[in-house]
Amino acid sequence: MINDETVTRFIKYNRILSQLKSLGMARVFSNNLGDALGIAPALVRKDFSRFNLPGNKRGGYEIDTLSEMLDELLCGRNLENMIIIGCGHIAKALINHGDFTKDGGKIVAGFDIFPHDEKFKNIPIYKNEILPTYVKEHNIKIAILTVPEDAAAVMYEKLLALDIKGVLNFTPVELKSCESCIVNNVNIGLEIKKLTYMVKSTFNQ
Amino acid sequence: MINDETVTRFIKYNRILSQLKSLGMARVFSNNLGDALGIAPALVRKDFSRFNLPGNKRGGYEIDTLSEMLDELLCGRNLENMIIIGCGHIAKALINHGDFTKDGGKIVAGFDIFPHDEKFKNIPIYKNEILPTYVKEHNIKIAILTVPEDAAAVMYEKLLALDIKGVLNFTPVELKSCESCIVNNVNIGLEIKKLTYMVKSTFNQ
DNA sequence: TAGATTGTTAATCGATTAACAATC
DNA sequence: TAGATTGTTAATCGATTAACAATC
Known part of the structure; x- marks a missing residue:
């Protein structure tokens, strides 16, 4: 099994590699990546050897192949369809700013108890009543939760009932992962x- | 010295205590807090004993005194004045939604290369040119960074030059803390x- | 060949947990 | 007193780092 910290490092490795590639570089050493992430080069090598990502005893790691293997390890680059629930300012920020979802997923619809508009930046905004049918019809597995604090727990229950598998939770309520669903809490107030x-x-002083 | 994980736990302890207090409870046991945070009761006791937060061998911890001592340990409840730079949707979400800054700080002004309005929710929005004088006049120590990706590094340099001591960074660029300034990176894309x-x-499968 | 870097093993480090005597 | 919970010490666990032989 692979823990949160390790996943984070692998995602960062892959992002650095993309940048190096775009600079025209072909090879990279463990100490380059260590510097970039602020960790020891030995940890980079340990991470890579754990998943048999091959290096060369003199020439380091080949960026292209390393990047491809990392993509595969991280379950590919194809974007997961996501919905966002509670269409306030955070939701708009996430929809507007495609960078956030760049290599992780694609927001395909928003939901709100009272949608102010039918669309935002070409993403349709529906009433919450539509949620169950939409999730089933489009086989949605991941939801971003940006509802007000007092709606968080109830909405989480609804999402579990709809067999949602992942929730990115921006409410201050700490939701707990369970057997059927993984929650990632982003607690901005705490930060x-x-x-x-x-x-x-x-x-x- | 106290590390990030430990600070996080102490903030969570204190928030749970507030909730228990509002429910009218007077005392709490290490296993209650452990359950709430999803950690072992022994870790709760270890945390508390490390800072001499006193419990009672039969009656657990007194919520009122514990909460007061935690407040003090966490440098008090008085809100630090903060500014927010780059007034897009995230900035508006943070300004609009007072909960985020509730017990951490108070956003007193926004800055933007081209402010769309003079105010948002009673918070004045200034042009970036005003930044240096404003920071000095109001003795601002903490900034929230919500500018576009390509402006992040340059703006960080400017903030360092203005002797800003803390940055909450929402851009996808990973900024590094330095001698004079602590950066907390919140990388939503990564999450x-x-x-x-x-x-x-x-x-x- | 000489030098540099990987891959891996052993050592270190720190955080968490278990256990239990002290005691309310 | 009997029972329960703290405070603390020792044990465990896992992650990171150091070191170095293998080798390109």
Whole structure:
């Protein structure tokens, strides 16, 4: 099994490789990648050897093949269709800013208790009542949750009932993964508090 | 020194305590908090004993005093003034949704290369030219960075020059903390990719 | 060949957990 | 007193790093 930290590193390796490729580079060494990620070169080699990503004892790693193998390891580059629930500002930011979903998924529809518009940037926004039929008809497996705090738990239950397999949760409510569904909590309030603490404790007196 | 994971736990302890308090509870046991955070009760006790947060051998921890001591440990509840740079949808989400900054800070101004409005929800939006004077006059120490990807690095340099001490970075560019400034990277694209990987690798065949 | 880098084993490190005496 | 929970020490666990033989 592969843990969260390790997945994060592999995604970062792959992004660095894309950048190096676009600069015209062909090979890379473990210490280059270590520098880029701020980790020891030994960890890079350990990561790669764990999944038999091959290097050359003198010439390092070939970027093209490494990148292809990483893609495969990370379950390919084809974008998963996603829906977003609660069409406020965060939802609009995610829809508007294609970079966020670039290599992870594609937002194909939004849902809201009271949609202000029929579309936003060519993405249709439906009423919540449509959710069950839409999810079934389009075989949606992943939802982004950007509803207000008090709607979070109830909506999560609904998503579980619809057999949703993954939730990216932006509400401050900490949702727990279960047997049938993986939750990734992005708690922005927590990140702000964490930063203010770190700054105060580091720089105040 | 206290690491990121530990800070996160302490913030979560404190939030749980607030909720318990609002339910009228007076005392709590290490196993209650462990359950709430999904960790072993021993870790809760270890965390608390590390900072001499006192419990009672039979009656657990007194919520009021524990909460006060945690507040102090986390550098108080008074909100740090923050600015937000790049006033697109994410910025509006953060400004609009006071919950995000609730116990961490208060957004007092926004900046943009070309502000669409003078204000958003009572927060003034200034042109980027005003940034240096504003930061100095209002003694701003923390900035939230929500500019487009290609502006990220340059803006970070400017912030360092203005002696900003903390940056919450929402751009996909991974900024590195330095001697004079702590960066907290919130990479939403990475979180999406991570979730799709976890879902695919867990549930596909 | 000489030099540099991988792949891997062993050592280190730190965080979490188990266990239990102390004690309320 | 009997029972339950803390506070702390020792054990465990896993992740990272150091080191180095293999080899390109």
